[in-house]
Amino acid sequence: MYTIRASFSDAYNKILEDIRLQILKELDSTIIGTTTDELADYYYSNKHYDPVKIDLERTETLEQKNEVRIIRADQREDSYRDEGDLPYEYESIHVTIPIVDNAHLSALLNMRPSTFSLGGSTKAVNWKRNTAEFTIDIKGYALNRDDT
Numbered sequence: 001m002y003t004i005r006a007s008f009s010d011a012y013n014k015i016l017e018d019i020r021l022q023i024l025k026e027l028d029s030t031i032i033g034t035t036t037d038e039l040a041d042y043y044y045s046n047k048h049y050d051p052v053k054i055d056l057e058r059t060e061t062l063e064q065k066n067e068v069r070i071i072r073a074d075q076r077e078d079s080y081r082d083e084g085d086l087p088y089e090y091e092s093i094h095v096t097i098p099i100v101d102n103a104h105l106s107a108l109l110n111m112r113p114s115t116f117s118l119g120g121s122t123k124a125v126n127w128k129r130n131t132a133e134f135t136i137d138i139k140g141y142a143l144n145r146d147d148t
Contacts, residue, residue: 071086
């Protein structure tokens with residue numbers, strides 16, 4: 001069954017509604033005797049998501065990998081399909097980016113973005129507790145990458 005994931009906007013709208021309801025329950029003397037900045041700090045201190053940050057104390061790594069992959073006949077151009085499967089050399093770069101441990105990472109990754117991009121997906125990234133890893137193919141079957 002298909003379930004609709006909450007978006008970032010939905011999550012923050014829920015936080016705003018929870019805070020609004022919490023404010024309505026407060027005594028007038030608490031609200032009147034407190035500055036707006038103090039109230040904002042108090043109500044948002046436990047109801048926010050920390051952003052994912054790069055850990056500047058550690059360095060990212062790049063590792064070049066070479067491998068042979070089998071290109072199935074049905075993935076090849078029409079005129080070559082009858083020649084069967086093709087072993088083909090691939091060259092990839094595996095990137096590891098260190099990130100600061102984030103208690104809300106799984107919740108953030110399970111949210112639907114409020115906007116969409118044609119440039120990629122967070123699904124292509126392997127998110128771990130303190131790293132984000134992904135692989136980019138730079139040489140392979142039907143890849144047209146310029147060396148410049």
